[in-house]
Amino acid sequence: MDATTNGQHPAVELTGVSKRFGDRSGTEVTAVDDVDLTIGDGEFYSLLGPSGCGKTTTLRMIAGLELPTAGSIRIHGEEMGLRPPNKRPVNTVFQSYALFPHMSVAKNVGFGLEMRRVPQSERKALIDWAIELVEMGSMAHRKPTQLSGGQQQRVALARALVNRPEVLLLDEPLGALDLKLRHQMQVELKNLQREVGITFVYVTHDQEEAVTMSDRIAVMHDGRLLQVDTPEAIYERPTTRFVADFIGKTNFLEATVAGADEVVLANGDRLRLPSEHASGSAVAVTVRPERLTVHRRGEAPADRHTVDGRVETVTYLGNAVVYGVGVDWMHLEVRCPATLAGDRRDVGDDVTVSFEPQHAAVVTG
Amino acid sequence: MAVDAPTRSPGDGPPVLEGTSEVATPGLEREAERAKARQGFLLGLPTIVYLLLFFVIPLGFVVAYSFATRTRSGRTELRDFNLDAYARLGDDIVMTVAWRSLWMAVVATLICLVLAYPLAYYISTRSPMVRNLMLVGVMIPFWSNFLIRTYAWRVLLDSDGLVTQAFEFIGLGDGRILFTSNAVILGLVYGYLPFMVLPLYAAIERIDWSLVEGARDLYASGWSAFRRVVWPLSRPGVIAGSILVFVPSFGAYVTPAILGGNKEGLLGSYIVLQFLSARNGPVGSAVSVVVLAVMLVATLVYFRSGGKNL
Amino acid sequence: MSKGVAKSTAEPQGFSRWLLRGHSLGVFVFFYAPIVVLCIFSFNDSNAVGNWNGFTLGWYEALFDNDNIQSSIWVSVKVCVFSTVIAVVLGTAGALALERFRWWGQKAFDAVLYLPIIIPDVTMAVMMLVFFNEAAGWLDWIPGIDLQDGLEKLVLSHVAFNISFVSVVVRARLANLDASMEEAAADLYANRWQAFRRVTLPQIMPGVIGGALLAVTISLDDVVVSSFVSAVGGTPLSVFVFGMLRKGVSPLVNSVSVVMLAASMALVLASLVISRASGSEREER
Numbered sequence: 001m002d003a004t005t006n007g008q009h010p011a012v013e014l015t016g017v018s019k020r021f022g023d024r025s026g027t028e029v030t031a032v033d034d035v036d037l038t039i040g041d042g043e044f045y046s047l048l049g050p051s052g053c054g055k056t057t058t059l060r061m062i063a064g065l066e067l068p069t070a071g072s073i074r075i076h077g078e079e080m081g082l083r084p085p086n087k088r089p090v091n092t093v094f095q096s097y098a099l100f101p102h103m104s105v106a107k108n109v110g111f112g113l114e115m116r117r118v119p120q121s122e123r124k125a126l127i128d129w130a131i132e133l134v135e136m137g138s139m140a141h142r143k144p145t146q147l148s149g150g151q152q153q154r155v156a157l158a159r160a161l162v163n164r165p166e167v168l169l170l171d172e173p174l175g176a177l178d179l180k181l182r183h184q185m186q187v188e189l190k191n192l193q194r195e196v197g198i199t200f201v202y203v204t205h206d207q208e209e210a211v212t213m214s215d216r217i218a219v220m221h222d223g224r225l226l227q228v229d230t231p232e233a234i235y236e237r238p239t240t241r242f243v244a245d246f247i248g249k250t251n252f253l254e255a256t257v258a259g260a261d262e263v264v265l266a267n268g269d270r271l272r273l274p275s276e277h278a279s280g281s282a283v284a285v286t287v288r289p290e291r292l293t294v295h296r297r298g299e300a301p302a303d304r305h306t307v308d309g310r311v312e313t314v315t316y317l318g319n320a321v322v323y324g325v326g327v328d329w330m331h332l333e334v335r336c337p338a339t340l341a342g343d344r345r346d347v348g349d350d351v352t353v354s355f356e357p358q359h360a361a362v363v364t365g
Numbered sequence: 366m367a368v369d370a371p372t373r374s375p376g377d378g379p380p381v382l383e384g385t386s387e388v389a390t391p392g393l394e395r396e397a398e399r400a401k402a403r404q405g406f407l408l409g410l411p412t413i414v415y416l417l418l419f420f421v422i423p424l425g426f427v428v429a430y431s432f433a434t435r436t437r438s439g440r441t442e443l444r445d446f447n448l449d450a451y452a453r454l455g456d457d458i459v460m461t462v463a464w465r466s467l468w469m470a471v472v473a474t475l476i477c478l479v480l481a482y483p484l485a486y487y488i489s490t491r492s493p494m495v496r497n498l499m500l501v502g503v504m505i506p507f508w509s510n511f512l513i514r515t516y517a518w519r520v521l522l523d524s525d526g527l528v529t530q531a532f533e534f535i536g537l538g539d540g541r542i543l544f545t546s547n548a549v550i551l552g553l554v555y556g557y558l559p560f561m562v563l564p565l566y567a568a569i570e571r572i573d574w575s576l577v578e579g580a581r582d583l584y585a586s587g588w589s590a591f592r593r594v595v596w597p598l599s600r601p602g603v604i605a606g607s608i609l610v611f612v613p614s615f616g617a618y619v620t621p622a623i624l625g626g627n628k629e630g631l632l633g634s635y636i637v638l639q640f641l642s643a644r645n646g647p648v649g650s651a652v653s654v655v656v657l658a659v660m661l662v663a664t665l666v667y668f669r670s671g672g673k674n675l
Numbered sequence: 676m677s678k679g680v681a682k683s684t685a686e687p688q689g690f691s692r693w694l695l696r697g698h699s700l701g702v703f704v705f706f707y708a709p710i711v712v713l714c715i716f717s718f719n720d721s722n723a724v725g726n727w728n729g730f731t732l733g734w735y736e737a738l739f740d741n742d743n744i745q746s747s748i749w750v751s752v753k754v755c756v757f758s759t760v761i762a763v764v765l766g767t768a769g770a771l772a773l774e775r776f777r778w779w780g781q782k783a784f785d786a787v788l789y790l791p792i793i794i795p796d797v798t799m800a801v802m803m804l805v806f807f808n809e810a811a812g813w814l815d816w817i818p819g820i821d822l823q824d825g826l827e828k829l830v831l832s833h834v835a836f837n838i839s840f841v842s843v844v845v846r847a848r849l850a851n852l853d854a855s856m857e858e859a860a861a862d863l864y865a866n867r868w869q870a871f872r873r874v875t876l877p878q879i880m881p882g883v884i885g886g887a888l889l890a891v892t893i894s895l896d897d898v899v900v901s902s903f904v905s906a907v908g909g910t911p912l913s914v915f916v917f918g919m920l921r922k923g924v925s926p927l928v929n930s931v932s933v934v935m936l937a938a939s940m941a942l943v944l945a946s947l948v949i950s951r952a953s954g955s956e957r958e959e960r
Contacts (some may be wrong), residue, residue, distance in 0.1 A: 086862070092862045406780070421787060426810075449880045452718040486695070503706075504947060508892055514709070556707070640903075
């Protein structure tokens with residue numbers, strides 16, 4: 001695209017970045033704690049976590065709206081240091097959109113170009129391009145107050161994209177929209193990102209949103225980066241209990257590490273599962289409800305791992321049936337494709353629950 | 366049609382760490398924050414200097430004057446600082462004026478409260494349209510010329526004014542109350558009533574009426590629902606309004622000058638007298654300091670009781 | 676609006692309801708009747724004030740023929756314009772410094788900024804009188820300031836209390852302004868000045884104008900401080916009228932009063948309209 005964009009450097013690189021906020025009474029709060037991350041060029045990268053986990057502060061530090069207490073932030077290899085936001089090659093879509101209410105849509109979109117003294121002749125074409133990109137062509141002369149939430153969101157997007165930033169930062173941009181519009185915008189955003197080929201850094205607390213759109217997800221908790229991986233890897237092979245629990249529903253089976261590739265469940269069963277934890281440390285084995293299968297007691301195939309239990313609850317969801325199965329040392333949730341009533345287990349049935357070892361993952365206790 | 370990314374030109378903005386360093390030095394962020402704080406301070410500096418010069422220093426002079434020496438010719442000289450002026454505050458004449466100011470201000474405040482509370486309550490239960498209109502109706506006297514509004518009563522209370530004539534016509538006896546303490550209290554109430562209505566309205570309007578419904582649901586009568594729910598919740602407004610009426614009444618000068626004649630002076634009038642006629646700067650300053658202290662205490666009470674703005 | 680529905684319980688029923696209504700009506704009569712009577716009698720064709728003797732515009736003509744009134748109007752206008760302009764600039768800067776920055780000594784400044792609003796005007800007047808007495812010597816050193824003429828003293832003291840009123844109004848507006856708006860401007864390559872001029876200022880403008888109108892109103896209405904600092908022959912209208920009406924009721928004073936009252940009411944209405952208009956614009960969003 002231009003000279004500063006090249007393959008040698010990742011789009012964004014954070015090294016040892018921390019942010020501590022001090023208040024006047026002298027107490028310090030660590031919002032971001034020693035975060036290292038590398039975002040590749042053209043990647044759709046999500047920072048995911050519950051509110052207060054430091055994801056927005058991280059984004060604001062990349063934008064320059066907040067300065068790190070320690071660490072280094074580089075964009076395409078260039079150290080950002082104390083550089084103010086107006087001198088950084090990034091643009092932001094704010095959670096509240098932050099559209100200027102006294103300017104028309106076109107003026108809003110053209111603001112960044114005007115500030116950078118892009119010649120009038122070029123400006124017009126760029127504004128038109130950006131407004132068309134978000135399909136707001138007919139609204140160019142309206143004021144932001146005359147637009148719906150979804151339309152404002154599009155304008156905010158166009159206002160950022162028109163500058164062709166090296167990196168686009170999005171702070172929960174869909175948070176204020178209703179569910180249906182949110183789903184629609186997720187698809188559009190992803191398509192848009194492919195079309196313009198700009199690196200997106202996307203902050204959200206909605207795990208489904210992150211999984212749908214991202215190339216990679218970084219899960220944050222209490223200011224720390226817990227795991228960075230593709231959506232599939234995050235879902236299938238979480239490394240910590242928090243990540244497993246935060247992304248979708250899951251079951252935890254308490255266990256102890258018995259060697260490089262073996263764990264012992266709380267009931268004494270041995271399970272071949274690779275883990276990086278020291279022998280003897282307490283861990284949990286996580287298995288997603290839909291990876292579990294319920295069989296009549298003793299009818300499970302031999303190549304699957306099994307646990308015996310008794311059905312305690314049966315919930316019919318239309319497209320699925322969820323069984324709550326009590327094992328003597330814990331409770332499991334099993335999600336099966338819906339079957340006809342005659343083929344279902346009933347409350348009180350003795351059953352065997354099975355899963356394939358590759359669908360289980362070892363997480364920190 | 367690629368647009369160049371903005372690149373840094375030398376000499377603009379705070380220092381930038383160049384790409385060689387592995388990790389930015391901790392503490393630079395603090396420095397940037399300090400630089401921003403400096404900017405804020407510089408932005409406020411002209412205002413600070415102005416207020417220092419033309420408000421804080423004058424205040425200091427008044428305090429200094431209250432301890433200063435008065436020469437025979439009536440000049441106040443900033444030497445031989447003493448407490449003579451404060452000793453004079455115990456004089457009968459000062460105490461008389463002080464007590465009169467106090468009770469007039471208290472009576473005016475109470476009357477304002479009695480008049481304003483039902484009105485504020487009524488306004489806050491109207492539909493938004495009517496409510497806004499009535500508020501404008503209160504705001505106009507609130508901000509329009511105080512002097513002239515007070516003078517309007519003088520026209521009514523004059524010996525052949527409408528109120529006087531009406532009193533005599535009905536047979537209520539002598540309607541001439543001009544130049545009495547009643548006239549001064551009437552003027553204070555008239556002048557400062559909007560100061561009571563607006564904070565009361567603000568407090569009552571904020572009340573969650575579902576609480577009243579809840580109380581009614583629990584078999585409270587209308588009156589006891591008011592006494593147990595509405596009144597306690599509106600108390601911040603009562604306190605704010607009372608202070609806003611009491612403070613200016615206590616130091617009033619214009620109202621007694623127009624409606625009280627020479628007899629019914631308040632502390633404000635006494636201060637003016639000391640400066641402009643008696644030429645006694647120290648005593649005038651000492652009384653000013655006392656009035657100021659009363660005002661500050663009242664304001665602190667207000668902020669302590671949870672008030673946020675005036 | 677569930678609140679509006681629930682309010683029906685707040686409204687007393689029956690007799691007390693009529694009492695409340697009558698009371699409110701009575702208070703409004705109390706507010707406006709004296710003003711109305713004053714207006715009516717300013718058109719009274721009589722030297723005595725109490726009796727209606729027919730309609731005349733004579734007192735208004737007399738008003739415009741009176742040289743003293745004319746010159747004091749000029750003093751008022753000059754003082755008002757200068758003090759408002761200075762107070763708006765300083766008050767807005769002060770509001771920005773308090774609302775958008777964190778710095779050492781801020782709390783103290785905030786408190787001092789509130790004081791001129793709540794200080795009794797007699798105290799303020801005494802402060803200014805004493806100050807100009809004592810500081811006249813070294814204030815004269817400042818070029819362009821000549822304290823002999825009361826005008827400078829009037830302007831300087833009016834600014835001292837008007838700064839506070841302006842900054843309170845502007846601050847209220849700033850506090851309602853989404854701070855991410857300024858961040859967005861910075862993110863879109865605007866430097867601090869550009870962000871202020873292009874984004875912040877247009878949006879706080881209603882507050883700035885409202886504050887200015889307030890400053891104009893207060894400056895025109897001030898009697899006490901002005902009568903302490905103005906020089907003989909250089910009194911503003913309010914002080915001149917105060918002197919006249921202390922002497923007693925006269926039809927000429929009535930007409931001056933009506934003019935002053937009309938001016939101040941017009942200003943109040945203007946500032947209310949402006950604040951309302953910008954308020955509804957916010958609600959739309």
